[in-house]
Amino acid sequence: MKKRLLLPPQSPEHPERLKPYPVKLMQHQEQTAPELAHKINHIIANSRATALMLQEIAELVGLAANVDCCCLVTVTNDESTEPTTASWCSDEYLGIPLPHEMFSMERFLMELLVLQCAAEPRSIDEISVIRESLAIGCQNLPLPVKAVLAIPTQFGGINNGVISLIKFQPYDWHESEKQILKTIESSCAIAFSQVTQAQLIASQQQYLQKSNQHQSLIRQLTVLSRSNLELNQMLQLAIASTAESLQADRGLLILLKYTDPLFRTPARRQIPQAKADVVGEWRREKTNSSDISSESFFLADCGLCQRVFVEPGRPVIINDYTHLQDTSTVAPLFSITQLPAVLLMPLENQGKILGFLVLQQSVARNWQTAELNLVEMVCAQVSNAIIQSKTLRQVQTLVDERTAKLQSSLELQNRLRERTKQYVEQLRELNQFKDEFISNISDRLRHPLTNMRMSIKNLRLPGITPERQGRYLDILENECTKEINLINDLLMLQKLESEQEPPRFETIDLNTRIKEISNSLAPRLESKGLTINLDITNEPLKLQTELESVDRILQELLNNAHTYSERDTIIHLHTSHQVNQLVDQVMIKVTNTGRGISEEEATYIFDRFRRGRGGRWTPGTGLGLALVKSLVQHLNGAIAVESTPIPNSQLSEICFTLTLPQFSDESKPYSESD
Template identity: 40%
Template sequence: MQAKVSRSRPTESQEVVGRVMDVVNTTREEALRIETDRLTSLSTHPVETVPHSSPLVSSLASVGRKITTALAHATQSETVLVEIAALLGEAYGVQACIISNQGEPYSKSLTAWFAKTHLSANQQGEILANYGMIQAATLERSSLFVSDLNLSEINSISKALPIRGVLSLPTQFQGHINGVISLLTAQAHRWSDLEIETLTQVVDHIAIALTQLTLQRKVAKQSQSQALLREVSIAIQNSVDVPQIQVMVLEGLARTLEIDRAFVLRTKFWDPRHSLRAKSDRVPKARVMIDSEWNRDPIEVDESETPLSQSFWITDCAVCQSAFLSPAKFFAFSNSGKFPSNLETAPIFDAEKMPALLLVPLESKNRLLGFIALQQKEPRAWQPEEVELVELVSAQISTAIIQTETLRQVESLVEERTAQLQQSLELQAKLYEITRKQIEKLREMNQRMDEFLSTLSHELRTPLTSMMLAIRMLQQANLSPDRRQQYLNILEQQCAQETNLINDLLALQELETKQVAFQLQQVDVKELMADLSNSFNQRWSSKGLTLELELPKRLPLLNTDLTSFNRILLELLTNAGKYADPNSMVYLQVVPQPGQQMKFSISNIGSAISEEELPHIFDKFRRCQGMTQNAVPGTGLGLALVKSLVQHLNGTIEATSTEMEGTQSYETCFTITLPQNLEIVEV
C-alpha cells in the first residue's frame, strides 16, 4: 500500500508527544520492570506477548535474505519498498509496517503495509495521518522502542493512534538519515533482542532502497524538465500563441516540481520607457495582471472574485516592488515569515494559505515583462535545480513574448502600407464573391426546396395513410374491442408523429428567424445528467444499451436556457441510442473548458458516417445512406434542430466518426461547447 502524506508535522497535543518521548528516554530495563509490575496489578487487562518460538526465529532469520533477494530483482524502488514492508510486517507478526522516505525535502512519502484482519480502514487512516509523531520521535532520538506501556500512556496514545507497541529506527545512507522504518502493534508487546537486532541489520538495505527511489525521482524530474524545455522551444519555433505556451509551461512546472499553484503575471506600464529594472530607486506606475494560472485544487467562486479578474498596482505589493528594484534573477521565500514586511503583499499571493513563493521575473534586455510565480501550501526550501529550471523557462517565455510583440508590430506596419491597395482588391473580390454566393445559394435553395417537399410529402403521407387505414377499420361494425383499441392506438401514435413533425418545423423556423427568447436559469449539470441516465437506461433496456456518465468531481453551475439545453441532450442521446450497436455503451462526458466554457461529448459505437455525408448531417431532412432502406425511424430534422438550438445558446457543435481498431464498428461523437454563463455572453 502506497500513501502520500504532508511534509508538515501533525499538530497533535504536546502532552502526547511528551509522553512518548518519556518512554523513549526511559532505559529499556526500567521500562520492562515498571511494565511487569503494572501487568501484575492489572489482572483484568492482560498483555499479549510474543514468545520466541522456533517459527518466529526462523522467520526473522530469513527476512534479511528475502529483502536482499527483493532488492536484487527489483526494477522499481516503489515496488520493492512495498515488498519489504510486507516481508517485515508478516515476519514480525505486527499489525502495521511503515517506511517513510526523507530523501527529498519537497516530496516526502510513506509506504505502508497493514494486516488485513486487525485494523479497519479508519484506523489505518488515523495511523497514516498521525504517523509524524512517531517519525519525529524516532528522528530526534535515533530510535524508538515502545513496549508494554502503562495504562495512562496507553490511553493517551490511543487517542491519536490505535497502537500500543512501536519498534522504530531511522535509515542512513552515507551518514545522512534518509528515512524511518516503524513496526506497530495493536497490543502491548515486549520487543526481544532478536527482533531489534534483526531490524537493525535490514535498515541498511532499506536505506539503499530509499536512496534508489530518491535517485529515480530526481532522474525522472530531470527528464521532465528537459522534456518541458524542449516542448516549449518547439512551440516557440512553430509560433504557437503566447497564452498556449504559458499554459503549457505552468502545467509542466506543476507536474515537474509538484507545486500547488502557478501563474504568469504580466506588467502594463503607464509609460513604457520606465519598464527597465534597477535603473532608479523609484517604482514606476504599472499595473500587474494575472495572464495565466494553474491551480491544483481550484475553488469555485464568482467570476468577479477569481484571480484571473484581479489586478493591482506594482506599488501596492512589496514582493513585486522588490523584484522590480533589485537586479536579482529570482526571489525565493520558503515561508510567509520571509516575505517583505515593510509593505503589504498583493492578495493574490495569499501568504497565509500559500506560505512558500518562488518569483522569477520575465525580462528582455533588462525590460520587465512580468513574472512567473510558483506557490506551495506548506513551507518549502526551493532547490537550486528548481530555480534554474524556472529561470530557463522564464527566458523562453520572455523570448516568445518579445517575438510575438515584434511580429505584431511588423504585421501592423505591413498592413498599414498595403491597406489602400488591398481595399480596392478586396472590394472587387467581395462583389464577385457576393454574386457567386447568391447564385450558389439560389441553386442550393432550389435543391433544398425540392428535397424538402419530397421528404415532407413522404413524412406527411405515411402517417396519414396509416390513420386512414385505421379509421376504415374502426368503421367496421363487428370489430372486437381489442382490435378497436389497437387501431385507436395507431391513430394516436401517427397523430403524435404528425404533431411532432409540425412542432419541429415550427421550432426550426422560430430559431432561424431569431424569434425565440432566452429563459435563463441556473442548471445543476450533475443532477440533470443523473436524471437523463436513469431515463435512457430504462428506455434502452430492451436493446441492451447503457448510458455511461463521465463527470469531473467539481462541476460549476450552468447559466443557460434549460429548455433548449435539455432538448439538445435529449435529441443527441436519442440519436445515439438509435444508431448504436446492441449491448454497447453510450458515453456522455462533461469537461469544463478555459474561458468560462463547458464541453459536452456524446459518443456511441455503431455504423459509420461517411466523410462525404459528415459535413451535411445537420441539414434539414438529411439522413445518411441506408437509414431509410434499413427502416431506421426518423425525419431528418433532429440534428438540424440541435444545431439551431446550440447556435441559439451561442455555442458550437461538431461531429466525428472514427473507425475502431480491430473491429468493423465506428465511434461517432458529437461535441458541443457552450458558454458557462449565457447572460455574460449576451451582454
C-alpha cells in the first residue's frame, strides 16, 4: 500500500516568495553533517519503521540543508510492494495554492539529466531510480520544482531509496549540500531498509494469516471427516466453516439423488434426471427466514446447476445474475436477486457428480486462484466423506452380525487377559513388598538385639570399669526402648486398623501444644543445625480432638522433617483455620528442605515399612508416616504430601499438609439443621 505524507496547499498565493534565492551557506557544515547523521540514527533507533519515521527524517534534513522541500522515496524491486514517500516543505510555502500550470515532469527530468543530481556522476541505473522517485514524490508539491539535488541510497549493494533536496527557484548547489547527502546516505539507507522490511513483513503476515485460515479450514474438515458425526451434521459444519473462512455471505451444500439408478457417467452435455436436496446452509447475517435445509428441487428446473453438466470439470462463476441468459430457470432457493454473485463447485467422485457446494455474495467478487483451489480441496474432502459414509452404511449391515459375535469373544479374552495381567502385577508388587518387609523388619529387629548381645558380652568381661559398665547398660536400655517402641507402634497400627475404640475427644489449644512439642525437640534439631519457624497466631486455636493422637502426629512429622532435612535449613510449621462445606477445619503444614519425593514414592510413602529411595540408608523403622496416616484417619482427618523442586538446586521443598475437623460431631458449634 502506498503511503504519502505530503503537505497540501492551504493559504492564498504569496508572489513575493517566488523571488530568486540569495546564496545562503550553512554555518559549520563540517560539524553539522555528522551531527545530522547522528540525529537520523537516533530517530531510526527510537521510532517505529513507518512513513512517520521518514517524515521526521525529511523534516530534519530539509531544515539542516536550508531547502524548500526534502523528499524521501523508498525503492524496491518487488512489484507487489509500492514505494513509500515522505515529503517536507518549508513553512513559508505552506498554504500556497497549486499553480494552474504545473511543471512538466518529463521536461524537468530531461533537464535533470544534464545537471549534477548528486555529488558525483551517476550511472544510467541510478539516474533511472532518481527519475522514478521524483515522479512519485514531486507530483503533489505546492510549487514547480526548479532545482533538485538527489542521491540514491544503497543497502547491501542494492538501491533502496532516494534523498532529494528541492528548491522552487533556480539555484546552484554547493559542495556543502552535496556533502550533507553523502554523509547521511548510509543512515537513510538503513531507514529505507527498515520501512521496506516492515512493509514486507506486514504483507507477509497478512498472507500468512490468510494461509493459516485456509490451513485451519482444511484441518477442521479433515477432523470432521474422521469424526463420528452423522453425515448431515458433518456437512452442515463443513459448509459453515468453508463459507465463514472465505468470507462469503451465504453457503449451500446440495446433494443429488439420481432417479435413474443406471445413470453413472453421462454423455457430454447430457442432463441427468436427478433431485437436488439442500443438506446444509450458512448465512453471514442471521435472518428470520425459515430453514431451507429441507428444500428440494429437480435438476431439470435449475439452469444454474445444469451448467456443471454442460461444462464438466469446471466451476460455475457468475459475478452478476444478469449475465445468465434465462434467470427464470434458477431455483428460487438461491435468492439470486439478493445474492447475484455465485460460485458453484461440483462435488465429484470418479466421474460422478454427487452434488454442489455453492458460495454466494451480495456484491461482485473476483475469486483468486488460491481460493478456488481451496474450495476444490474442500469439495474433494466432502465428496470423500459422502462416499465413505454411504459405503460404511452399506458395509455396516453385513458386518454387524459377525462383528457382534467376534466382539463378544474378544471382550471375554480381553477381560481374562486384563485380569491375568492385574493378578501378575499384584503378585509382583506383593512379592516385592514381602521382600522389603522382611528385609526391613529383620534389620529393625536384628540390629538392636545385636547391640544388646554385644553389650551383655562386654558386661561379663572381668575387670570392667564402672564407667564402661554404665555405658553398656545405657546401650542395653536404649536398644530395649527401640524394640519396645517398634512393638508398640505395630500394636498401635493393628489397633487403629481394627477400629475397636472411638477417639476420646477433648478441647485443646493447638498453638500451645505446637510450641511445647517444638521446644522439646529444639535441642535435637540444633545438633543438625536445624531451626523451626512457627507461623501460628498468638490467639488460641481451639481444636476438639484426641490429645495423645495429635501429639504423636506432630512428633512424627517433626521427627521425619529432622531426619530428611538438609543440614542448616529451616523447618516451617504453619497453622490456619478454614471452612469447607460448612465444616470448620484446622490445617497444619510442616515444610522442610531436602531430597525430593517422586510421584511414585508419594503413592506408598504412608505405607508401613515402605520408605523412599533416599531414606533406605537412613536409620528408621519405616512406621512413622504409616502411623501418622492411621492416626489422622482415626481422627477423621486427611493428610497429603507435596514435593516442589527448588530452582537451580538439587533440593526440594517437601510439605506435609494435615487437615483435621475443628469440632467433633457431638461438639461442633452449629449444624446444617440450625
